[in-house]
Amino acid sequence: MEHGVAAHTWFALALLILAAKLGGEAARRLRQPSVLGELAVGVLLGNLPFEGLARLAKGPELTFAAELGVMLLLFQVGLESSLREMAKIAVRAGGVASLGVILPSALGFGASTWLLPHATPAVHLFVGATMCATSVGITASVLKDVGALGSEEAKMILGAAVIDDILGLLVLAIVSAIAMTGGGMPAPATLARITGTALAFVVGAIAFGTLLFGRVYRLASSLRTPYVLGALSVAACLLVAGASAASGLAAIVGAYAAGLLLDDVSVAPFNDKDATGVQHVEAFVAPIAAVFAPVFFVRTGMSVKLSGLDGGTLALASALVATAIGGKVAAGFGARGKNLDRLTVGFGMVPRGEVGLIFADVGTRIAPGGIPLLSPGVYSALVAAVFATTLLAPPALAARIRSTKARSLRNRESLEQEKS
Amino acid sequence: MEHGVAAHTWFALALLILAAKLGGEAARRLRQPSVLGELAVGVLLGNLPFEGLARLAKGPELTFAAELGVMLLLFQVGLESSLREMAKIAVRAGGVASLGVILPSALGFGASTWLLPHATPAVHLFVGATMCATSVGITASVLKDVGALGSEEAKMILGAAVIDDILGLLVLAIVSAIAMTGGGMPAPATLARITGTALAFVVGAIAFGTLLFGRVYRLASSLRTPYVLGALSVAACLLVAGASAASGLAAIVGAYAAGLLLDDVSVAPFNDKDATGVQHVEAFVAPIAAVFAPVFFVRTGMSVKLSGLDGGTLALASALVATAIGGKVAAGFGARGKNLDRLTVGFGMVPRGEVGLIFADVGTRIAPGGIPLLSPGVYSALVAAVFATTLLAPPALAARIRSTKARSLRNRESLEQEKS
Numbered sequence: 001m002e003h004g005v006a007a008h009t010w011f012a013l014a015l016l017i018l019a020a021k022l023g024g025e026a027a028r029r030l031r032q033p034s035v036l037g038e039l040a041v042g043v044l045l046g047n048l049p050f051e052g053l054a055r056l057a058k059g060p061e062l063t064f065a066a067e068l069g070v071m072l073l074l075f076q077v078g079l080e081s082s083l084r085e086m087a088k089i090a091v092r093a094g095g096v097a098s099l100g101v102i103l104p105s106a107l108g109f110g111a112s113t114w115l116l117p118h119a120t121p122a123v124h125l126f127v128g129a130t131m132c133a134t135s136v137g138i139t140a141s142v143l144k145d146v147g148a149l150g151s152e153e154a155k156m157i158l159g160a161a162v163i164d165d166i167l168g169l170l171v172l173a174i175v176s177a178i179a180m181t182g183g184g185m186p187a188p189a190t191l192a193r194i195t196g197t198a199l200a201f202v203v204g205a206i207a208f209g210t211l212l213f214g215r216v217y218r219l220a221s222s223l224r225t226p227y228v229l230g231a232l233s234v235a236a237c238l239l240v241a242g243a244s245a246a247s248g249l250a251a252i253v254g255a256y257a258a259g260l261l262l263d264d265v266s267v268a269p270f271n272d273k274d275a276t277g278v279q280h281v282e283a284f285v286a287p288i289a290a291v292f293a294p295v296f297f298v299r300t301g302m303s304v305k306l307s308g309l310d311g312g313t314l315a316l317a318s319a320l321v322a323t324a325i326g327g328k329v330a331a332g333f334g335a336r337g338k339n340l341d342r343l344t345v346g347f348g349m350v351p352r353g354e355v356g357l358i359f360a361d362v363g364t365r366i367a368p369g370g371i372p373l374l375s376p377g378v379y380s381a382l383v384a385a386v387f388a389t390t391l392l393a394p395p396a397l398a399a400r401i402r403s404t405k406a407r408s409l410r411n412r413e414s415l416e417q418e419k420s
Numbered sequence: 421m422e423h424g425v426a427a428h429t430w431f432a433l434a435l436l437i438l439a440a441k442l443g444g445e446a447a448r449r450l451r452q453p454s455v456l457g458e459l460a461v462g463v464l465l466g467n468l469p470f471e472g473l474a475r476l477a478k479g480p481e482l483t484f485a486a487e488l489g490v491m492l493l494l495f496q497v498g499l500e501s502s503l504r505e506m507a508k509i510a511v512r513a514g515g516v517a518s519l520g521v522i523l524p525s526a527l528g529f530g531a532s533t534w535l536l537p538h539a540t541p542a543v544h545l546f547v548g549a550t551m552c553a554t555s556v557g558i559t560a561s562v563l564k565d566v567g568a569l570g571s572e573e574a575k576m577i578l579g580a581a582v583i584d585d586i587l588g589l590l591v592l593a594i595v596s597a598i599a600m601t602g603g604g605m606p607a608p609a610t611l612a613r614i615t616g617t618a619l620a621f622v623v624g625a626i627a628f629g630t631l632l633f634g635r636v637y638r639l640a641s642s643l644r645t646p647y648v649l650g651a652l653s654v655a656a657c658l659l660v661a662g663a664s665a666a667s668g669l670a671a672i673v674g675a676y677a678a679g680l681l682l683d684d685v686s687v688a689p690f691n692d693k694d695a696t697g698v699q700h701v702e703a704f705v706a707p708i709a710a711v712f713a714p715v716f717f718v719r720t721g722m723s724v725k726l727s728g729l730d731g732g733t734l735a736l737a738s739a740l741v742a743t744a745i746g747g748k749v750a751a752g753f754g755a756r757g758k759n760l761d762r763l764t765v766g767f768g769m770v771p772r773g774e775v776g777l778i779f780a781d782v783g784t785r786i787a788p789g790g791i792p793l794l795s796p797g798v799y800s801a802l803v804a805a806v807f808a809t810t811l812l813a814p815p816a817l818a819a820r821i822r823s824t825k826a827r828s829l830r831n832r833e834s835l836e837q838e839k840s
Contacts, residue, residue: 004487004785005480005484005487005671006665007662007665007671008662008666009484010658010659010661010662010665010671011658011659011662013658014655014656014658017651017654017655017658018651018652021645021648021651021652024645025643025645028645029644034645060425060479060480060481060484063425064425064429064480064481064484064485065484067424067425223441223445224448224449225441225444225445225448225454226710227706227710227711228445230707230710230711231437231441231711231714232438232441234434234437234711235434236434238430238431238433238434239430239431239434242427242428242430242431242434243427245426245427245430246427246428246431251424251427251430284707285707287647287650287704287705288708288711290650290651291651291708294651
């Protein structure tokens with residue numbers, strides 16, 4: 001028989017869960033997103049002399065737990081929107097979203113080319129790709145805090161962020177595949193093949209999911225075993241994620257696609273029972289993601305070696321922060337519509353949050369010829385840039401919304417004074 | 421950085437989850453406990469030429485998932501009772517429970533000694549220990565099905581089954597420790613040390629938990645991070661399970677102890693929030709256990725090699741089924757109280773279910789000097805015996821309850837006729 005799981009692995013998992021929750025709590029008390037606290041606690045644990053913990057955190061068991069957590073997190077994000085909604089939003093927020101992908105990637109690519117003259121084009125592409133992520137969760141929670149979730153700007157930001165997720169994951173898929181082929185700029189034929197694979201996967205997943213999900217869920221709804229809906233949905237997520245990984249894309253791309261594909265229509269046959277739509281699947285997946293996803297962020301923090309933060313890394317990190325903010329704020333001016341504060345839209349798209357971290361992590365696991373694509377220094381610079389955008393964006397966004405509100409109030413008052 | 425999780429691992433996990441649910445469903449349709457179906461599907465998968473799946477199922481990732489699932493399952497079982505209730509039940513059901521541990525272990529030890537003359541005493545002890553398990557879950561679901569959950573017999577059965585869990589885990593702990601020291605019968609001093617360690621762990625866990633759980637939960641209840649109660653409880657389970665494993669006992673002993681220690685009193689500080697007692701922790705843990713524990717049972721089935729079922733193994737399996745049923749039925753006659761049907765009590769304690777399988781699994785992972793304590797043949801015989809008791813007990817119990825009801829109804833009618 002096989003070996004069992006060692007006692008130390010259970011201790012390490014418990015420790016990472018508790019550390020993540022304490023870090024998240026500290027961040028919340030400072031009115032920051034939890035993910036920042038989880039990351040900071042990870043940086044602390046990773047830079048103290050806890051070699052045993054670091055080794056266990058990178059072992060197969062906790063790697064599995066962390067990746068499963070992030071997979072189910074992306075699945076949850078996907079569940080929050082459906083293909084139908086997506087099509088509607090695309091028309092209005094498409095401009096902001098496209099600019100929000102193109103500008104930061106181009107600026108990130110430029111900064112990387114400038115500051116890392118000896119790196120391969122694949123590295124520059126990857127740095128650029130990481131810059132195009134937008135964290136829906138963080139932006140949504142700030143908008144909720146300042147009571148602006150119903151505003152035109154909020155709809156524009158959230159719509160664009162969701163499209164950014166898809167476009168970003170597509171860019172990530174293409175760039176990963178390019179990096180895997182060697183590191184140099186690929187021939188046009190190779191590029192066409194890679195883009196084709198990524199698009200084929202997305203189209204295939206949509207077609208497959210639309211055709212199959214409804215039928216499978218209708219069949220499964222007649223089963224009497226407990227937790228059928230939840231277990232089936234987790235299995236569906238794992239299968240699409242596995243297919244994504246097997247076709248050379250990141251597993252999270254598939255997990256997100258599975259979430260998008262699963263909507264109230266496919267879950268509808270279960271509605272006669274205790275389940276009520278996709279919320280039931282979310283409620284099932286939430287505890288698993290709540291336990292394991294924070295493990296991912298603590299581990300990410302642990303990978304940042306402060307001793308490796310030399311001048312070059314800090315310069316790269318600073319340049320990336322500037323391009324990351326500049327690119328998204330400029331993209332905000334692509335918003336169409338009257339009476340929109342375009343700076344609010346731009347600020348809302350700045351935080352990279354967990355999505356940026358997941359992108360950076362993918363980059364360290366691509367190792368053409370055995371050498372990781374992203375060196376520890378580049379990785380640390382990326383994580384630092386993600387950290388900074390996530391830290392700076394929420395207060396800037398909140399302040400901008402408050403001052404815009406105050407200004408429009410003053411304008412209305414002066415208009416009324418003129419009338420009277 | 422480390423390697424990521426391979427696409428095949430995600431596929432294998434999805435496959436095992438789906439196979440488990442389908443097997444469980446088939447069992448339910450045949451009015452059998454789900455665990456039997458999960459086991460049968462595992463035997464099927466393990467004896468078809470799916471070498472790749474078998475290799476992945478025993479890899480570190482799925483081993484982790486399966487053990488985590490079983491750990492959280494035992495944690496849930498522990499949550500269902502508290503130390504307080506335990507003390508009350510012990511007085512009434514103590515006799516049945518003690519006999520239910522002593523008789524089957526002794527008979528199992530005897531059968532093993534007789535049929536495995538070349539095995540070490542540690543093997544005989546282990547076979548005996550596996551025979552003393554009682555599955556609360558399976559018995560409870562049968563009693564519920566026939567509408568007899570409120571009867572005196574049911575209280576006696578469930579009380580004895582819970583005490584059997586504790587006594588059985590204690591026996592398992594002691595026997596595992598003995599087996600780890602070599603294989604022969606240990607010297608009295610060694611035996612005393614091992615029993616001391618096991619008792620010290622149980623007493624220590626109770627003292628530690630009683631002192632600490634209340635305080636930690638009170639402190640944690642002031643945290644604002646989402647899922648604090650659930651994440652803290654999972655971490656507590658992992659820590660006590662890890663401590664159990666580190667002190668030479670099985671990790672599941674600790675997981676069960678953590679569940680026993682956690683009661684409504686320790687969870688009470690959370691009651692002001694959305695949480696309401698220990699049910700909230702159960703609801704949080706349930707999805708994680710529902711996804712991962714079935715993976716354990718499918719894997720267990722996969723370890724049973726039908727090609728290895730020779731005459732000797734079948735003879736051992738038959739002898740174990742006889743002693744397993746005989747021992748528990750005889751224990752039923754130790755029940756104190758009037759108007760009790762002692763055969764009902766005995767039948768109710770026969771199913772070994774998941775607890776027996778978990779015990780057998782522990783035996784394959786003890787490998788003094790690199791050789792697993794239980795050979796594939798002995799392991800298969802144990803699993804077959806567990807399977808048979810779990811298959812035979814529910815219909816026998818249901819039939820006995822129905823006939824007893826009918827008889828007491830006839831008696832009452834004839835009494836009333838005499839009166840009139």
